[in-house]
Amino acid sequence: MIEMFETATPVLEALSTLFVFAIGLFVLLIVIVFIFDISQRKNAVLRNYPVIGHFRGIFSSLGEFFRQYFFAMDREEMPFNRAEREWVHRAANNTDTTVAFGSSKNLTPVGTVIFANCPFPTLDEDATETRPIAIGEGFCQNPYTAKSLFNISGMSFGAISKPAVLALSNGARMAGCWYNTGEGGLSPYHLEGGGDIVFQIGTAKYGVRDLEGNLSDEKLIEIAEYEQVKMFEIKMSQGAKPGKGGILPGAKVTEQIAQIRGIDAGEDSISPNRHLDIASTDDLLNMINHVRKVTGKPTGFKSVIGATDWLDDFFKEINKRGEALAPDFITLDSGDGGTGAAPMPLLDNVGLTIKETLPLLVDKLEQYGLKNRIKVITSGKLITPSEVAWALCAGADFITSARGFMFSIGCIQALKCNKNTCPTGITTHNKRLQKGLDPDNKATKVANYVHNMNHAVEVIAHSCGVSEPRKLNRNHVRIVQNNGRSIPMNELYPSQHLGGTV
Structure with a gap:
């Protein structure tokens, strides 16, 4: 016993010394932090409260975590609440999406959407499959017949990671939907998945630009030769930052991304706030027709709507030139959209939301007799079946989502998309963080999300008494007013054309 004590004594002494x-x-x-804090002149809190003032920053950064997991109710969080995220996660995992004991959603706030179920819903045996829609048929060499009403919106390789692109592109193939490349150009990972691709031409023209940054017909042809590339979309503006081009922080501009985009690695990728060669509605029409002529594929444009007068000028010019020269589609984004880095003033306060602009755009198309010619694609926080069904009622032909699909592959709304520190590996190029994202597993979840979304929208359509979702119209949805009562959407937005393409 004494020998054991004598043996342990040096160890205890060493531990004591170390302690x-x-x-x-x-x-x-x-002491060092104290001296530094009281000496510096940049931060008043640290100067007045040295050392302990640092806890303010720590607690502020932890606030997001505690609000998300402990304090926020299911329907409180922004930009997406827990109930919305959970539905996407369950749909992506192909697990039970039903809930019990009543809705946790408050159905009385102004603007709440309520679908008008009919007394005699459509029976399953009377239901019909959602029909594919041809885009550009009769107006370009290679029209595109799109099968899915729900598709993947623009997310650039650069803004999101290699495994994320692989998951989305493979999932698109499995689900039979399209995947928009975003403005970052066409990567080998978009092609590897084998799904249909919409190539987006951003204001910097990444992937189809010459050495001076101008649109290159040679590169357009090169991209169009890929059979998977079905359409071209000219991005005028996006929901995160209307009136400003894309922003990719230099930390996310790797050598490969720089090569695809035609820029220098490690430097911020800042796109112009508009296309330098599009300064009018005439220029926009000219660009659309040039790209369609060079590629032979359907071409349209994407925009957030703020000012509306230009739409009349645009549609009048189309009718003057002839509908053959019209865009094959218009992608309408919402002023509250966006997955990447964006200035807060633009994100919060610029651009109208989809709830206002989608009915307006559809009515304008109907007014000028162009609704059947120009297909309407819409995006912007439409990640659950009720939102997708509302868009169909308002007149959309297709719905796309970016953040919904990010949730489907594991996004936890950590709000780190612009930091290269995404904990789920989706929006980071940190190899260690990317290891947690298995593209094969996540591709299946992407496909599950699409299939369950389409099925759930069909359920809403059947409850309203129609055989398939695209037969939904403005008679089928009511909007709660400030007096607490709801009125049919067709009374708020009267139009001869009440719904999407039928």
Whole structure:
């Protein structure tokens, strides 16, 4: 026993010495921080409250975590609440999406959407499959017949990671939907998945630009030769930052991304706030027709609507030139959209939301007799079946989502998309963080999300008494008013054309 005590004594002494040394280092560190805090002149809190003032920053950064997991109710969070995210996660995992004991959604706020179920719903045996819609048929060499009403919106390789692109592109193939490349150009990972692709031409023309940054017909032809590339979309503006081009922080501009985009690695990728060669409605029509002529594929444009007068000028010009020269589609984004880095003033306060602009755009198309010629694609926080069904009622032909599909492959709304520190590996190029994202597993979840979304929208359509979702119209949805009562959408937005393409 004595020998054991004698043997342990040096170890205890060493541990004691180490403990005292650690305490000394800790005290020294506090002294250094104290001296630095009271000496600096940039931060008043730290100067007045040295050392303990640092806890303010720590608690502020932890606030997002505690609000998300402990304090926020299911329907409180922004930009997407827990109930919405959970529905997407369950749909992506192909698990039970039913809930019990009543709705947790408050159905009385102004603007709430309520679908008008009919007394005699459509029986399953009377239901019909959602019909594919041809885009550009009769107006370009290679029209595109799109099968799915729900598709993947623009997310650039660069803004999101290699495994995320692989998951989305493979999932698109499995689900039979399209995947929009975003403005970052066409990567090998978009092609590897084998799904249909919509190539987006951003204001910097990444992937189809010459050395001076101008649109290159040679590169357009090169992209169009890929059979998977079905359409071209000219991006005028996007929901995250209307009136400003794309922003990719330099930390996310790897050598490969720089090569695809035609820029320098490690430097911020800042696109112009508009196309330098599009300064009028005439220029826009000219660009659309040039791209369609060069590629032979359906071509349209994407925009957030704020000012509306230009739409009349645009549609009048189309009718003057002839509908053959019209865009094959218009992608309408919402002023509250966006997955990447964006200035808060633009994100919060610029651009009208889809709830206002979608009915307006559809009515304008109907007014000028162009609704059947120009297909309407819409995006912007439409990640659940009720939102997708509302868009169909308002007159959309297709719905796309970016953040919904991010949730489907594991996004936890950490709000780190612009930091290259995404904990789920979706929006980071950090190899260690990307390891957690298995493209094969996530591709299946993408496909599940699409299939379950389409099925759930069909359920809403059948409850309203129609045989398939695209037969939904404005008679089928009511909007709650400030007096607490709801009125049919067709009374708010009267139009001869009440719904999408039928």
